[in-house]
Amino acid sequence: MDQKPIPDIVVGRLPIYLRALQRMAQEGRHVTSSQEMSEHLGISAAQIRKDLSQFGEFGKQGTGYNIEYLVHQLRQILKVNRVWEIAVVGAGDIGSAVARSQGFADRGFRVTMIFDNDPEKIGTSVGSFVVQDFAQLAEVIQKTAIQVAMIAVPAVHAQEVADELVKSGVKAILNYAPIHINVPEGVHIQHTDPVTHLQRMTYYLE
Amino acid sequence: MDQKPIPDIVVGRLPIYLRALQRMAQEGRHVTSSQEMSEHLGISAAQIRKDLSQFGEFGKQGTGYNIEYLVHQLRQILKVNRVWEIAVVGAGDIGSAVARSQGFADRGFRVTMIFDNDPEKIGTSVGSFVVQDFAQLAEVIQKTAIQVAMIAVPAVHAQEVADELVKSGVKAILNYAPIHINVPEGVHIQHTDPVTHLQRMTYYLE
DSSP states (O other), rough: OOOOOOHHHHHHHHHHHHHHHHHHTTOOOOOHHHHHHHHHSOOOHHHHHHHHHOOOEEETTEEEEEHEEEEEEHHHHHHOSSSSEEEEEEEEHHHHHHHHHOGGGGGGGGEEEEEOOOOTTTTTTTTTTEHHHHHGHHHHHHHHHOOEEEEEEEHHHHHHHHHHHHHHTTOOOEOOSSOOOOTTTTTTTEEHHHHHHHHHHHHHHH | OOOOOOHHHHHHHHHHHHHHHHHHHTTOEOOOHHHHHHHHHOOHHHHHHHHHTTTTTOETTTTTHHHHHHHHHHHHHHHOOOEEEEEEEEEEEHHHHHHHOOSSSGTEEEEEEEOOTTOOOOOOTTTEEEEEEEEEEEHHHHHHHEEEEEEOOHHHHHHHHHHHHHHHHHEEEEOSSSSSOOOOOTEEEEOOHHHHHHHHHHHTOO
16 A cells, blocks of 8 residues: 555554554454544544554455454554664663663563663663663664664753664654653654643642 | 633643753743744644743743743643652553652652552552552542542553542543543543554554
8 A cells, every 4th residue: 555644643553552452452453443443542433543544455445444454454553563673872770770670671672771870880781671871872772783772861961861762773763851852854753751740630639 | 711622632742841841941932932942852843832822921922931941831731840749550660660760859759659459569669659459549539639640551551440439539540551432421541553654654664
């Protein structure tokens, strides 16, 4: 099928659909509907049908979606029908927790290295990794051709770390530092900050 | 000023503005502009002006925004001119990392307790906390009137934990488990899952 550009807002919902569908598959389910997905996800059934229809005709009127087929297609579309290696920068609490967590591999990602610039952390173990010297980052990343990284350093250092990652060839960065990072065109960044989520909710509290 | 309902999408951007403004304040800055904020945040200056104007006249044409005043107003609007106590459920890697991190208090939040149902974890220390028995959660939360919680348990247990939190009076939940959670009307939930962020980016990679 010939793909026209998909709005990023739609791309952003596809991982949510994939996650729900993979869970259904794990439960041994074979068929679902936009209505059932809607009840699980709090996204309207019409929106789900419209989003999925952009990528082809997945569901048949009246028979619902084949879960296995839809998982296969979404993994292909999101390019997670492979495993992307991830470099983590920052061996503090969050970086270490992420590096140790094993829940990413069946969803397309595996942490394979962790860096820090603190001499007291370099050479120590985090899960199954030895913390590497940030000074070696460019060399290691260029050698391994890693394209995905996570930043888990204090806010004040996050931009310089991002610059170094971009210079080394990284194309996708997930930033845990509580600061906005700028990246050049062609590099993708996502920010994750629990406090912005929390503040979005306290607005509504009494 | 009399507030009409603000679209949630706007509410969601206010913490981003507040974070940037607080950083400028820390740097000793006093005045900024929608243009400068736009360069920092990758949100258009027109959007920033429109968002902020919903809450009153913060900036004067030609003189820019008074940072201290805007921080004060945004903290008040988001109700983070106080400190909300947080209960964390799940003393695994992520829950422990969140409980130990001290970076929330000046942004309106402080973790004050952590729960788990694993007998091997109950009674052990995580940072300055002793892990409490999940069986005691309802009682403790009702006594302390905590309204904000974080869920950091395996996906399979996340919904039941959320149900228990809601029953105990929690009104805002940040969910780290990689599964969608349903909550009743009047309760607010935000999901944070690094893999959905990563998959949103790999879509664009070669």
